[in-house]
Amino acid sequence: MPLILTEPQAALLRDEKKYLTDLYATLNELNSAPGDLSALQDAIVRLEELFLIVVVGEFNAGKSALINGLLGAKVLQEGAIPTTTRVTLLKYGDTLHETVSADDLAQVAYPLDLLREINIVDTPGTNAVIRRHEELTRNFIPRSDLVLFVTSADRPFTESERQFMEHIREWGKKIVLVVNKRDLLEDQKSLDDVYRFVSGNATQLLSVTPELFFVSAKREVVDDTLRGGMEVLNQYIRSWLDQDARLRVKFSTPLGVADQVLKRAETSALREREQMAQDVETADHVEREVASYEKDVRSEMEPRIAEVDNLLYKLEARGNDFFDQNIRLTKIADLARGDKFRAMFEQQVLAGVPQEIDNRTRAVVDWLVEKDLREWQNVLTYLQRRRVPSDALVGELTTSFDMRRQALLTSTTEAAQSVVSTYDAEKESREMGNHVEMAVVQTGIAEAGAIGLGAIVATSVTVAALDVTGILLAGVIAVLGLFIIPYKRQQAKAKFKEKIIVLRTRLGNVLRAQFGAEADRTITRMKEGVAPYVRFVKGEQERVANTAAELADARKGLETIQDDVEKTFA
Numbered sequence: 001m002p003l004i005l006t007e008p009q010a011a012l013l014r015d016e017k018k019y020l021t022d023l024y025a026t027l028n029e030l031n032s033a034p035g036d037l038s039a040l041q042d043a044i045v046r047l048e049e050l051f052l053i054v055v056v057g058e059f060n061a062g063k064s065a066l067i068n069g070l071l072g073a074k075v076l077q078e079g080a081i082p083t084t085t086r087v088t089l090l091k092y093g094d095t096l097h098e099t100v101s102a103d104d105l106a107q108v109a110y111p112l113d114l115l116r117e118i119n120i121v122d123t124p125g126t127n128a129v130i131r132r133h134e135e136l137t138r139n140f141i142p143r144s145d146l147v148l149f150v151t152s153a154d155r156p157f158t159e160s161e162r163q164f165m166e167h168i169r170e171w172g173k174k175i176v177l178v179v180n181k182r183d184l185l186e187d188q189k190s191l192d193d194v195y196r197f198v199s200g201n202a203t204q205l206l207s208v209t210p211e212l213f214f215v216s217a218k219r220e221v222v223d224d225t226l227r228g229g230m231e232v233l234n235q236y237i238r239s240w241l242d243q244d245a246r247l248r249v250k251f252s253t254p255l256g257v258a259d260q261v262l263k264r265a266e267t268s269a270l271r272e273r274e275q276m277a278q279d280v281e282t283a284d285h286v287e288r289e290v291a292s293y294e295k296d297v298r299s300e301m302e303p304r305i306a307e308v309d310n311l312l313y314k315l316e317a318r319g320n321d322f323f324d325q326n327i328r329l330t331k332i333a334d335l336a337r338g339d340k341f342r343a344m345f346e347q348q349v350l351a352g353v354p355q356e357i358d359n360r361t362r363a364v365v366d367w368l369v370e371k372d373l374r375e376w377q378n379v380l381t382y383l384q385r386r387r388v389p390s391d392a393l394v395g396e397l398t399t400s401f402d403m404r405r406q407a408l409l410t411s412t413t414e415a416a417q418s419v420v421s422t423y424d425a426e427k428e429s430r431e432m433g434n435h436v437e438m439a440v441v442q443t444g445i446a447e448a449g450a451i452g453l454g455a456i457v458a459t460s461v462t463v464a465a466l467d468v469t470g471i472l473l474a475g476v477i478a479v480l481g482l483f484i485i486p487y488k489r490q491q492a493k494a495k496f497k498e499k500i501i502v503l504r505t506r507l508g509n510v511l512r513a514q515f516g517a518e519a520d521r522t523i524t525r526m527k528e529g530v531a532p533y534v535r536f537v538k539g540e541q542e543r544v545a546n547t548a549a550e551l552a553d554a555r556k557g558l559e560t561i562q563d564d565v566e567k568t569f570a
Helices: 007-029 034-046 063-071 131-143 159-170 188-206 229-239 243-326 329-336 338-348 353-386 400-422 425-442 453-479 482-568
Strands: 051-057 088-092 097-100 106-110 118-122 146-152 174-180 212-214
Touching: 007 034, 007 243, 007 482, 034 131, 034 243, 051 063, 051 131, 051 159, 051 243, 063 118, 063 146, 063 174, 063 229, 131 159, 146 159, 159 174, 159 188, 174 188, 188 212, 212 229, 243 338, 243 353, 243 482, 353 482
Parallel strands: 051 118, 051 146, 088 106, 146 174, 174 212
Antiparallel strands: 088 118, 097 106
């Protein structure tokens, strides 16, 4: 900006540069699109460079001829085929010469005083056959301070021009419309029709009515009757080049770029917040589902284990009846024969009990296995509904956030899918049953060898009964007092009850501990399966909130600088 600034203007320049630099750092940290960061960086650099006029329009609209007319010399090549194949920057130089930089930007130097104050950019056509040409033009728009939008009188405001004007509007640039080749219009009515058509459509698109000029850039040089249009346009442009007007635009141009870049970041952040709200709902739902599963397992397990307890209560009652019936004077001979007593006890007390214990225990195992599988299926079904199809992640708005969340959601879903698809309920039940039986044996309730938990318990109960009757028989024979059999019978029942209580307590503890451990294992596996996704959601929730706060501060800072520009150049 080779102009002498007042102290307030110099202070404003420092503030604006600091704001733009801080904004760049913020957006870079937030992983904004590289194109947006590049545009913002260019805006910072151009803040202190010459006023920049960019000329755009379809090929063969006469852009190069218009620039030659503004310069008053044929500096650029003109023709019916696309002659401008790259962005061309015209600047002041002592002699006419051209250089091309590594990024395919042509620079043409020309000894004209006007170019000491401004730079002019010629661009390829907006409807260029070579798509790279149009891309070059689009990428240069954010750098401009003023856009001369050239359309041809024989094809005014085409669809490609309308689309390109939308792109310019997004960057908030000052647009001046130029209808070239005025000489092709037959009369004033034709000119008025074109004026209304171009002005009306541009106003509708831009929401403001832009200045509009009719020129015959090429013919005015050779036909005096057509002169006037270029002169009026020249005067208008030079009016823009006075100190205050130029500074106002120069200060406003980078802020327009900042506004557009910030809008895109805000749009992206809003989309992330909306996605994050859904992700939080998903994570909370999965966690609630697992917590509910855990609560249900804990609460439903006790009544099921109590059913095994009830069988031992029934065994105790049957044992008492057995003692009442068999500890009698007439049964002393049977009591003395251990094998006979065992057979009687197994027939009258244990008949069907081992199988019933096995059935009840297996029912607990099957219930736990089925509940585990059903819960995995519930989680899988919910996660599958939340997944985004891969083709929906293709596009400009796809961010690293999208890819990270989708990758974790996919891996979590696939983990659940793997569990469900490979879940062998029969194997799980068999292994869990074996774990329970082994745990019972390890407590010393019974020796290993019996097959099935029911058989283990039955053996333990039988041994307890034999122990009791053995003690009883020894006492009876020792005192030879058969008249004390009723007392001994009560003593045997009390001893048997003690042993059953110990058995029931130890067995209940083992079953609760073992089934609890199995439940813990399934719950832990489920929690670990969804943990990466849940952790991601919790972490991203904080990041997204911080991003929103940073962008809100950046927006507030932009509004402050914009107000300062308005006040400084009011």
